[in-house]
Amino acid sequence: MSATPSRYEQFHDFRTRMNERILGDDASRGMHPDGSARVGGTLVTKRFFSLDAQAYRDGALPARTKELLGLAASMVLRCDDCIAYHIDQCIRLGVRDEELWETFDIALIVGGSIVIPHLRRAAEFVDACRANSNVSPDHGA
Amino acid sequence: MSATPSRYEQFHDFRTRMNERILGDDASRGMHPDGSARVGGTLVTKRFFSLDAQAYRDGALPARTKELLGLAASMVLRCDDCIAYHIDQCIRLGVRDEELWETFDIALIVGGSIVIPHLRRAAEFVDACRANSNVSPDHGA
Amino acid sequence: MSATPSRYEQFHDFRTRMNERILGDDASRGMHPDGSARVGGTLVTKRFFSLDAQAYRDGALPARTKELLGLAASMVLRCDDCIAYHIDQCIRLGVRDEELWETFDIALIVGGSIVIPHLRRAAEFVDACRANSNVSPDHGA
Amino acid sequence: MSATPSRYEQFHDFRTRMNERILGDDASRGMHPDGSARVGGTLVTKRFFSLDAQAYRDGALPARTKELLGLAASMVLRCDDCIAYHIDQCIRLGVRDEELWETFDIALIVGGSIVIPHLRRAAEFVDACRANSNVSPDHGA
Amino acid sequence: MSATPSRYEQFHDFRTRMNERILGDDASRGMHPDGSARVGGTLVTKRFFSLDAQAYRDGALPARTKELLGLAASMVLRCDDCIAYHIDQCIRLGVRDEELWETFDIALIVGGSIVIPHLRRAAEFVDACRANSNVSPDHGA
Amino acid sequence: MSATPSRYEQFHDFRTRMNERILGDDASRGMHPDGSARVGGTLVTKRFFSLDAQAYRDGALPARTKELLGLAASMVLRCDDCIAYHIDQCIRLGVRDEELWETFDIALIVGGSIVIPHLRRAAEFVDACRANSNVSPDHGA
Numbered sequence: 001m002s003a004t005p006s007r008y009e010q011f012h013d014f015r016t017r018m019n020e021r022i023l024g025d026d027a028s029r030g031m032h033p034d035g036s037a038r039v040g041g042t043l044v045t046k047r048f049f050s051l052d053a054q055a056y057r058d059g060a061l062p063a064r065t066k067e068l069l070g071l072a073a074s075m076v077l078r079c080d081d082c083i084a085y086h087i088d089q090c091i092r093l094g095v096r097d098e099e100l101w102e103t104f105d106i107a108l109i110v111g112g113s114i115v116i117p118h119l120r121r122a123a124e125f126v127d128a129c130r131a132n133s134n135v136s137p138d139h140g141a
Numbered sequence: 142m143s144a145t146p147s148r149y150e151q152f153h154d155f156r157t158r159m160n161e162r163i164l165g166d167d168a169s170r171g172m173h174p175d176g177s178a179r180v181g182g183t184l185v186t187k188r189f190f191s192l193d194a195q196a197y198r199d200g201a202l203p204a205r206t207k208e209l210l211g212l213a214a215s216m217v218l219r220c221d222d223c224i225a226y227h228i229d230q231c232i233r234l235g236v237r238d239e240e241l242w243e244t245f246d247i248a249l250i251v252g253g254s255i256v257i258p259h260l261r262r263a264a265e266f267v268d269a270c271r272a273n274s275n276v277s278p279d280h281g282a
Numbered sequence: 283m284s285a286t287p288s289r290y291e292q293f294h295d296f297r298t299r300m301n302e303r304i305l306g307d308d309a310s311r312g313m314h315p316d317g318s319a320r321v322g323g324t325l326v327t328k329r330f331f332s333l334d335a336q337a338y339r340d341g342a343l344p345a346r347t348k349e350l351l352g353l354a355a356s357m358v359l360r361c362d363d364c365i366a367y368h369i370d371q372c373i374r375l376g377v378r379d380e381e382l383w384e385t386f387d388i389a390l391i392v393g394g395s396i397v398i399p400h401l402r403r404a405a406e407f408v409d410a411c412r413a414n415s416n417v418s419p420d421h422g423a
Numbered sequence: 424m425s426a427t428p429s430r431y432e433q434f435h436d437f438r439t440r441m442n443e444r445i446l447g448d449d450a451s452r453g454m455h456p457d458g459s460a461r462v463g464g465t466l467v468t469k470r471f472f473s474l475d476a477q478a479y480r481d482g483a484l485p486a487r488t489k490e491l492l493g494l495a496a497s498m499v500l501r502c503d504d505c506i507a508y509h510i511d512q513c514i515r516l517g518v519r520d521e522e523l524w525e526t527f528d529i530a531l532i533v534g535g536s537i538v539i540p541h542l543r544r545a546a547e548f549v550d551a552c553r554a555n556s557n558v559s560p561d562h563g564a
Numbered sequence: 565m566s567a568t569p570s571r572y573e574q575f576h577d578f579r580t581r582m583n584e585r586i587l588g589d590d591a592s593r594g595m596h597p598d599g600s601a602r603v604g605g606t607l608v609t610k611r612f613f614s615l616d617a618q619a620y621r622d623g624a625l626p627a628r629t630k631e632l633l634g635l636a637a638s639m640v641l642r643c644d645d646c647i648a649y650h651i652d653q654c655i656r657l658g659v660r661d662e663e664l665w666e667t668f669d670i671a672l673i674v675g676g677s678i679v680i681p682h683l684r685r686a687a688e689f690v691d692a693c694r695a696n697s698n699v700s701p702d703h704g705a
Numbered sequence: 706m707s708a709t710p711s712r713y714e715q716f717h718d719f720r721t722r723m724n725e726r727i728l729g730d731d732a733s734r735g736m737h738p739d740g741s742a743r744v745g746g747t748l749v750t751k752r753f754f755s756l757d758a759q760a761y762r763d764g765a766l767p768a769r770t771k772e773l774l775g776l777a778a779s780m781v782l783r784c785d786d787c788i789a790y791h792i793d794q795c796i797r798l799g800v801r802d803e804e805l806w807e808t809f810d811i812a813l814i815v816g817g818s819i820v821i822p823h824l825r826r827a828a829e830f831v832d833a834c835r836a837n838s839n840v841s842p843d844h845g846a
Contacts, residue, residue, distance in 0.1 A: 468665065
């Protein structure tokens with residue numbers, strides 16, 4: 001709605017656009033400048049993305065615990081986009097800030113000070129998610 | 142009790158002995174062959190170990206969830222000893238096998254096939270813990 | 283057949299036994315000492331193992347190139363079991379030693395000296411595979 | 424030629440400029456504001472860069488296979504610049520998009536979902552390379 | 565002082581602002597848009613940050629050697645912000661450029677070519693630190 | 706001298722044997738069971754090993770500081786053999802135990818609790834080195 005998309009919107013826009021580029025049909029992948037069709041993900045790629053989504057569904061562990069597991073794993077592996085994604089999912093599932101911070105602590109202790117720059121950006125993204133969910137309450141838990 | 146310690150006992154024996162070597166007093170550290178005192182962990186080392194223990198205590202998240210977070214983080218970072226430790230803690234806190242396997246799944250999806258050899262050893266260690274807790278039910282939840 | 287299995291046989295025996303523990307039916311998983319059923323891999327686990335196998339099949343790239351890719355990836359991620367597995371697959375698919383060593387070089391340059399201990403064990407495993415394939419030529423390319 | 428360099432041009436410009444800063448002579452390294460000479464790479468640094476180039480030359484394996492190995496290794500180690508560099512090299516050596524995507528698949532399976540954000544940026548960079556090679560066909564295979 | 569902060573200033577501004585967000589009191593953390601208090605770091609988080617600072621103080625090894633150790637560790641773990649932080653600390657403690665480059669070499673040899681993109685940004689940051697310390701000599705050793 | 710080699714001796718024996726397998730001439734590499742020549746390291750492999758040795762020589766930084774850098778880098782990358790190698794080198798160069806432990810602390814803080822199992826084995830290896838250097842004082846500093 002605003003001229004400059006927020007960091008939260010930028011994150012989701014790029015993610016959505018590239019998932020279409022990877023998983024979509026010919027039309028969503030577009031063409032190379034020479035008119036040849038752009039190649040996208042294979043059947044293996046698509047099955048991996050599908051399995052990834054399946055792993056986080058409610059089971060013996062509830063989805064919110066699984067998202068916390070994904071968040072801790074992403075933090076110790078130090079992937080900002082993965083951290084942002086799982087923070088967003090956690091907040092949508094009603095995880096409280098105190099729970100996020102205790103998850104950050106586990107990642108910090110297991111992964112060490114090398115995690116700290118990612119913790120700074122995670123803290124910033126928590127605020128971006130909370131700001132966004134205020135504007136768009138339908139993203140809430 | 143038996144002549145050959147089980148894998149479960151070997152794991153705990155080495156861990157206990159070396160923690161005494163690192164964190165203990167002069168007597169538990171022993172001497173070098175030339176009679177000089179063995180140096181052990183510094184104040185920083187000891188504070189880190191203490192903080193490590195503190196991070197897994199009940200808080201906004203219960204200890205069992207934190208142990209699952211530590212387990213997932215250890216699996217994607219691929220440390221067999223850390224995986225074994227957290228499996229043992231999870232089982233002591235009453236985590237069910239189905240919950241362990243769904244945690245393994247998150248680690249497998251996030252961390253990829255490189256996790257599989259650790260998953261094999263983790264499955265073997267779950268069986269070792271269950272076998273041990275049968276013999277020593279006081280280790281149960 | 284011999285009293286002491288070779289390193290090559292040990293590698294395959296553990297791998298086969300634990301894959302049955304993870305992917306097999308109730309009988310192959312066995313029971314806990316208290317008589318309760320051992321839990322194994324979930325549907326997600328099984329699908330991941332299946333997808334893993336699928337990714338290495340002949341496609342735009344031949345299977346042998348894909349095994350070399352898996353080998354290089356395993357070396358820079360420093361997983362001895364994964365390295366051993368892909369060396370074995372490469373040799374079964376007719377990859378020559380010179381090709382293995384140039385793959386080791388790429389991993390060494392990309393991953394650095396931290397790869398060297400794994401290179402030592404990889405060289406030892408190549409010899410174990412060649413020795414084994416001599417005994418069991420049906421494993422050859 | 425345009426006022427704003429493309430992502431492809433930015434990537435190469437920074438790489439070229441900093442390689443001169445690291446490997447070049449006094450003039451290409453420039454001076455600190457206080458007039459003192461800027462120090463650059465040592466003989467070890469220069470030899471490493473040279474060895475890095477040497478490892479990818481045609482040998483028992485052709486250069487294009489080695490670039491695919493470098494690409495797979497870079498993806499599982501999750502370095503966007505390294506991924507971009509090897510994609511560019513692969514395309515210059517005539518690797519087809521289908522081959523790139525099967526290489527991405529191996530990296531995705533070995534390295535897990537943590538690779539996905541890098542896969543998104545890799546897909547975007549493939550398109551940037553193809554767009555650039557259209558404009559500058561001398562960069563083609 | 566200038567309208568556009570330098571890369572050096574941006575680095576420190578973000579670091580300072582987020583450390584206040586994580587470690588500060590209620591006022592420095594601010595509020596979510598809905599008026600609820602922003603949650604920050606726990607006691608574990610704060611103790612970890614404190615222990616991190618403590619580990620680099622003069623001891624059996626001087627602080628400057630410890631900063632070089634932190635720099636080498638950060639380079640092989642490939643964290644640009646950590647590399648920048650330790651370069652800045654080293655320069656404040658009087659480490660000479662030749663010493664920085666030999667530390668980069670150890671990281672490059674141990675960690676491999678995957679370190680090179682970080683080496684490029686490290687070289688650029690050394691220049692940014694030297695330029696800044698010229699303007700603000702109080703940051704010098 | 707004893708029937709069972711110590712851990713220290715085992716470490717060096719395997720290292721020496723495999724370096725000959727990798728870097729040596731035809732005679733030291735031996736033959737495959739079918740009589741074909743065993744292939745060893747390429748020119749790239751040999752140059753990398755040579756460059757690795759060169760990087761740790763006295764320069765702007767003394768060799769002992771470089772070995773401490775190699776030790777810290779090896780600990781955060783969690784390679785037991787590399788840790789053992791650098792501990793041995795440090796002790797030969799006269800590094801005191803207090804200096805080793807402060808280096809372990811930096812690695813522990815930077816790398817987190819995932820480093821702890823490697824710290825336990827490092828502490829055990831320090832004792833093995835000290836015990837060995839008592840028997841073989843020519844290995845001392």
